[in-house]
Amino acid sequence: MQMIIIFIFKLIVIVAVFHPCKILGELTSIVDGNPVEAIRNKLTFIDQRLAVVYPLIQTFKKSITSDPQNITGSWVGSDICNYKGFYCDNPPDNKTATALASIDFNGFHLKAPTLDGFLDLLPDLALFHANSNFFSGTISPNIAKLPYLYEIDLSNNLFTGSFPIAILGMRTLSFLDIRFNSFTGSIPPQLFTKQDLDILFLNNNDFIQQLAEILPVDQKQERKLAEILGTSHLFYLTLANNKFFGPIPRSIATYFSSVSEVLLLNNMLSGCLPYELGFLTETVVFDVGNNLLTGPLPFSLGCMKKAEVINFAGNLLYGGVPEVLCAMDNLANLSLSDNYLTSVGPVCRGLIKKGVLDVRNNCIMGQPDQRSVAECSVFFSKPRYCSYRPTYRYLPCWVPHFSGSPPSPMAPSEPAPAPV
Numbered sequence: 001m002q003m004i005i006i007f008i009f010k011l012i013v014i015v016a017v018f019h020p021c022k023i024l025g026e027l028t029s030i031v032d033g034n035p036v037e038a039i040r041n042k043l044t045f046i047d048q049r050l051a052v053v054y055p056l057i058q059t060f061k062k063s064i065t066s067d068p069q070n071i072t073g074s075w076v077g078s079d080i081c082n083y084k085g086f087y088c089d090n091p092p093d094n095k096t097a098t099a100l101a102s103i104d105f106n107g108f109h110l111k112a113p114t115l116d117g118f119l120d121l122l123p124d125l126a127l128f129h130a131n132s133n134f135f136s137g138t139i140s141p142n143i144a145k146l147p148y149l150y151e152i153d154l155s156n157n158l159f160t161g162s163f164p165i166a167i168l169g170m171r172t173l174s175f176l177d178i179r180f181n182s183f184t185g186s187i188p189p190q191l192f193t194k195q196d197l198d199i200l201f202l203n204n205n206d207f208i209q210q211l212a213e214i215l216p217v218d219q220k221q222e223r224k225l226a227e228i229l230g231t232s233h234l235f236y237l238t239l240a241n242n243k244f245f246g247p248i249p250r251s252i253a254t255y256f257s258s259v260s261e262v263l264l265l266n267n268m269l270s271g272c273l274p275y276e277l278g279f280l281t282e283t284v285v286f287d288v289g290n291n292l293l294t295g296p297l298p299f300s301l302g303c304m305k306k307a308e309v310i311n312f313a314g315n316l317l318y319g320g321v322p323e324v325l326c327a328m329d330n331l332a333n334l335s336l337s338d339n340y341l342t343s344v345g346p347v348c349r350g351l352i353k354k355g356v357l358d359v360r361n362n363c364i365m366g367q368p369d370q371r372s373v374a375e376c377s378v379f380f381s382k383p384r385y386c387s388y389r390p391t392y393r394y395l396p397c398w399v400p401h402f403s404g405s406p407p408s409p410m411a412p413s414e415p416a417p418a419p420v
Contacts (some may be wrong), residue, residue: 001338005027008188016298021186021414026270043077043078047213049091049099049100052239053080053100053122054078054080058110059117060118063113063114065111067108067110067111073371081098085103085105088101100122101125101148102127103122103127103128106132106153111133112134115130115137117140120139120145121142123147128371129151130154131153131177132157135158136158137159138161139166143170144165152173154181155177155181156179159181160181161184162183163185163186163187163191163207164183167191169306173199174198174199175198176201177199177240178205182236184208187209187247192234194254200234200238202238204240206243207243208242215249215251215255217402234256234258237262237264238269239261240267241267242267244268245268245269246271247272248269248273248277248288251276252276255353257280259283260285262286263285265287265288265290266290271295272293272296273297273317274298275300275396277301278299278344278395280304281303281304281306282306284307284308285303286304287310289313289335290315291314291315293312294316295317295384295392297312297317297319298322298394299393300395300396302322302324302397304328305329307328307331308331308332308333313335315338316340318340318341318380319341321336321345322342323348326344326347326350326351326357327401330350334357336357336362338360338362340363340379341364342362344357352367363376
């Protein structure tokens with residue numbers, strides 16, 4: 001009897017070794033097949049849409065090489081809506097369904113070599129925020145195929161390469177933030193004609209390009225652009241801390257007529273200021289500090305009626321500070337330091353006393369903390385010219401107690417005045 005029992009036990013062992021599926025059911029599919037697929041088949045999802053993105057998340061999880069906060073520790077099981085950083089909602093095409101609608105990785109400090117195969121394949125995603133991580137690589141062209149994605153924040157990461165052209169094909173994009181990366185090359189001008197784009201942060205990259213290439217100055221192009229733009233929705237624009245060069249084109253008001261913040265500081269912009277800056281009537285913050293801009297300050301700046309912060313510090317501007325600029329009602333900070341300005345009137349002197357106007361390190365007699373006479377003399381010893389000189393006294397709006405003459409578009413250049 002004992003011999004029979006031993007024989008039966010050995011037979012069971014042999015069957016288990018050579019035919020494990022007979023004993024362990026579907027374990028074979030996990031060992032020899034796709035383990036993620038097999039596990040997904042064993043999980044229960046509240047919606048098939050979540051089952052579709054589950055393997056994408058798990059594959060991306062495996063690619064993460066650093067997770068100091070153990071964020072991915074919660075990315076387990078079928079309850080994707082409770083994964084840390086993942087948020088579900090009803091998709092636009094089916095209000096009864098549940099889908100992965102947004103991802104917020106801000107400040108997680110995750111590190112992965114790429115987002116390709118993850119971000120660009122999430123079919124119901126509307127928002128993707130991932131600032132302050134260590135994601136790198138380039139942006140997949142497939143991102144243009146996502147029908148609902150309208151906010152992308154990839155700021156403060158390690159992305160490289162040229163501007164992701166696929167973004168131009170995104171019809172729903174309203175918010176784009178790719179600042180503090182290492183993108184290079186040029187920015188396509190079509191980006192500024194995207195009808196739904198409201199907020200655009202491109203600062204602190206390595207873009208190098210003449211600003212006029214982004215904002216074409218050809219009159220035919222301007223008219224066509226105005227027709228395309230119609231009621232522009234671009235509210236915030238930051239191009240600061242890049243390598244943009246050349247003059248500020250006269251078409252700037254055509255492009256940025258509705259922009260609330262225009263940040264062009266810390267570039268290599270040069271040339272004289274166009275009087276068309278005065279048509280930025282919706283601008284609250286205008287910053288072109290630390291460039292190579294020169295010439296006088298145009299009177300038209302006094303028409304920027306909503307402006308609260310204006311920064312021209314760290315340039316090569318000369319001449320007097322227009323009183324109409326200092327008379328603006330909403331002005332809270334006007335920085336003109338580190339230039340070669342030569343005079344201020346009584347209204348501007350009042351702002352200096354209030355701490356609103358900063359004119360330190362200029363060539364203004366009677367004001368403290370100015371450049372030396374020798375330094376100012378060296379600057380003005382070299383001839384300096386600006387085209388369309390009469391436009392600088394033109395005031396294209398009505399301001400009480402101030403007036404200006406219409407500009408002559410073919411006015412000759414005039415030399416810079418020496419300090420009194």
